[in-house]
Structures are given as C-alpha cells and as structure tokens.
Amino acid sequence: MTSELVVDVQPNEITIAVLEDKKLVELQQESQDGSFAVGNIYLGKVKKLMPALNAAFVNVGHKKDAFLHYLDLGVEFNSILNFQKLVEEKKKIPQLQKMKLQPEIDKEGSISDILKVGQEILVQIAKEPISTKGPRLTAEISFAGRFMVLIPFIDRVSVSQKIKSREERARLRQLIQSIKPKNFGVIIRTNAEGKRVADLDAELKVLVKRWEDNIGKIQKVKAPSLIFEETGRTVALLRDIFNPSFEQIHVNNRDVSKQIAEYVSIIAPDRKNIVKDYTGALPILDNFGITKQVKSLFGKTVTFKNGAYLIIEHTEALHVIDVNSGNRNKSKLGQEDSAFEVNVAAAEEIARQLRLRDMGGIIVIDFIDMGKSDHRNKLLAKMQELMAHDRAKHNILPLSKFGLMQITRQRVRPEMEVTTSEVCPTCFGKGKIKSSILFTDTLEGKIDYLVNSLKVKKFSLHIHPYVAAFVQKGFFSLKYKWKKKYNVGMQIIPDQKLGFLQYVFYDREGNEIDLKEEMEMK
DSSP states (O other): OOOOEEEEOOSSSSEEEEETTTEEEEEEEEEEEEOOOOOOOEEEEEEEEEETEEEEEEESSSSSOOOEEEESTTTTTHHHHHHHHHHHHHHOOOGGGGGOOOOOTTTTOHHHHHTTOOOOEEEEEEEEEOTTTTEESSSSSSEEEESSEEEOOOOOOOOOOOOOOOOHHHHHHHHHHHOOOTEEEEEOOGGGGOOOOOHHHHHHEEEEEEHHHHHHHGTTTTSEEEOOOOOOOOHHHHHHOOOOTTTEEEEEEEHHHHHHHHHHHHHHHGGOOOOEOOOSSSSSHHHHHHHHHHHSSSSSEOSSSTOOOOEEEEEEEEEEEEOOOOTOOSSSOOOOHHHHHHHHHHHHHOOOHHHHTTTTEEEEEEEEOOHHHHHHHHHHHHHHHHHHTSSSSSSEEETTTTSEEEEEEEOSSOOOOOOOEEEEETTTTTEEEEEEEEEEEEEHHHHIIIIISOOOEEEEEEHHHHHHHHHHHTTTTTTHHHHHHHEEEEEEOOOOTSOOOOEEETTSSSSSSSOOOOOOOO
C-alpha cells in the first residue's frame, strides 16, 4: 500500500487529504483563523464550580466556557499548582528536575476541595469545541512527539500496548528510564518500535525544551491566555501518520511546503525529497481526483460493491448506519451467503467512512440479518481487523440478537461535514438536488446493468437536453465510448419534460424498461 498526502491551502481554509492507493481515507479541514486546537495549553480562570457534576467551567477565551472534570485534573495536580505558584513568585523559572513532587490528590475527591472561583490554572485542550459545547480540558499537561509523549510532573514510563514484543517493550522502557530527566513521565508510542537511542534521545530533548521555553510565559500574561500553541494541523497529522509507504506529499503553497519539508528532514532526512510543490493549472484537489471522491463519499447515501449501499444518519446522541443490498444479482449465492458477502464489503466501507468523516461517539450499524453464528463471528473479526489501524480509540461489540453492531469511537475534533448538494440548474436555486458531478457515472452503471444483467442490447435513453448535449459532445463522446464498451445499439433522446437528473430507458418496441432495484434481502 502506498500513501500520499495532498494539502490544499486557501486564504480561509486548509484541506488535508490522505490517499491510500489513490483512495481517499482521511480528510481534515481547518480554518486559517482557527484556534483551540487539541494540544494547546492555556492559563485559564475558573469561572464556575459544578459540585453535582464534580467539574468546573474554565474561561480560556472561547465564547463557551471550557469543561474540566475532577478526574481530568490528574493525580499530580498539587505538584502543578505548587510549580505554577513558584513560577509566578520568582523571576527565575525553577527547574522541574530539582523539585520535590507533592502528594497525589484523592481520586475520589471533590472539585470544590481543589479549585475555587477566580483561580488561575494551567490547562490543555483535550477536545475541540463541538457543536454548542465548549472545549474539553485536562490539567495533565503533555507534549506529543513522533516517538513519545512527554508528561511533566509524572516520574514514570509506559509503553504503547500496540508494541507486542515483550523484549522490545522492556528495551524501550529501560532505554527511556536511563535518559529522561527526573519528574518527567514518558509514554512511548508505537512509532518508537525498533528505533535507535540517538533518535529517541534527540526527540526527548526537543520535547523537554518545548516545555522549558513555554512555561515561563505564565509570568508575563493574565488569564485567559495562550501559553503553548500545538503544531499546525498539517504537521500534526503528518507526525501521527508518517510511514515509509509515503511516496509523495503535494502542497500548493510554498510556505506550508517549506514547513512540511523542514519537519520531514528532521524525522526522516532520507525522505525529505518526497515533499513536492504543486503548480498545476487545475485545483490541486481536482487534479488528484479528491473532489469527485468527496462528492460521492460524504452524502447520506454511500454506494460500495455491486450496487449495495449505506444510509448514514446523524443525531445528537449517536450515528446510525443502515446496510442495504441494493440491486445485487443474488442468483449465484443463497440468501445467507449473499448477506454475509454484502456485510463484509459494507464493513470495509464503514471502517473507511468512520476514519474519513472522523465520526465519534456511539455508532450503531444495522447489518443485513444472518442466521449462522459463524458468519456473525467472522463479521466481528473482520471489523476489528479493518479498524486495527484506526488511530482513534474505539471499542467494538459483537452483533446483538437484533443484528446490530455497536461501536464507540473517540471524539476529539468535530465530525467532518461536507455539503454534497448544488444549486439546481432546472429550478434556478429554489430547491436543492443531489450533486450531479457523478450523474454520468450513474448512467453508465445503469447501462452496465441493462446489458450484463438484463441482457438488453438495443434501447433508447431519454434524458434532459443539457445532459444529452454533454453526453454527445465531441467525436469521441461519452455516447460513443459507451456503445463501444458495451457493444450495444443505443439512442440518446433529449426530453424536455425530464428533470436535470432524471432518465428513462425504453426498449426497441418503445416500452419503458423497469430499473427499480430488486427487493432487498432484509
């Protein structure tokens, strides 16, 4: 599998697309003036205590006060408060390595025993503002790198559970213990597996310096104020997903390209030449086929294999995905085997959609009913396998007796929402229709079904005059290509009574051909 990163920089927005074997698997859009990104550190002011929730609302400068739960204070919160007090009182910043850590707070304590209204505290964004909610905070400050996460005030080392080798886990833990400063904790990430001590030591020094360079700002600012701003979204995403399979990183902005190239030269000097400046005439997303994929993947209905499709609904509480068999030809397989085949294909597309849309919270999937327990178990194993590379934390439950699969997936950033509608050229903007960018693909799919499934060799296609003109434009028109590809006798008939995206097929006797989808298996 090969991966490519495409970065589209516009005046008001940056779009980052990840392609795996030319297929869009991740899409991130970030406003250029966006703030409150995950990882940002603020000096905030406690605005309100909520003893019933055992939480506090903290002003960090957002229009909605941020939420901080007692359990997110961290057991070393007393040490953080003591350090913050020393920084504010002294001109010289104290060295954390030489300090004595304070006793841990009670894990079952009350927020009102620790905080008071008006108090200034150091906090970090754990989740970006979503919908009407403000940011979610944590007081456990951390600095993320490619190989590790540095956590001040915690003197321990832990290793990612995704590193399975016991010997490698022990090697990494012992190695980090020997080089890390006192009173700094480290979480060793999966990317550190097999890395040399020089690589790990270099990143550890960078992260410690990042802490030392920013913590002194507490003396100069008043709450609410930004203390540390996380790396830009482009570099942050690259930091998490960069791997040897990356072949190209395409950027249409010279400044952002230089920033990415500098980062790549640090983490992988031998791969710095993969960063390419895009200077083509076409928009960069169109050039790499991303726009078309976005239009087809972000609607309410998503088609995948052999005419099957998903219906994706979003509510305030959860996401619901319905799997439908569509117009698949089921003559070769029985109902049970056919249902299993559709469900496995649906699982592949669902895993892609969760990652692509960054769907979080509770996801309920209504798969096509299967009677065999073996098929149900295989479907669960397949979904677990497909989501094994998903960087978001998730949990998958077996199918219930109603055929429903429940998934919880970490919600950190707002879910991706892309509008897939456009102004209708028939009603001149009085209504909206599904995006027409893929309409000719739909027509070709219907022709394929007519020829290969219904064995119809001669027919006429009635479509809107605008569409007819487009289909027949040029010597090697779409009509010409379809006739050659499917070896059919076909007439294109402009029909003004049809809407822009309407079509009707007629056989050689002039009878309308019924293309209604076969009855679903559910």
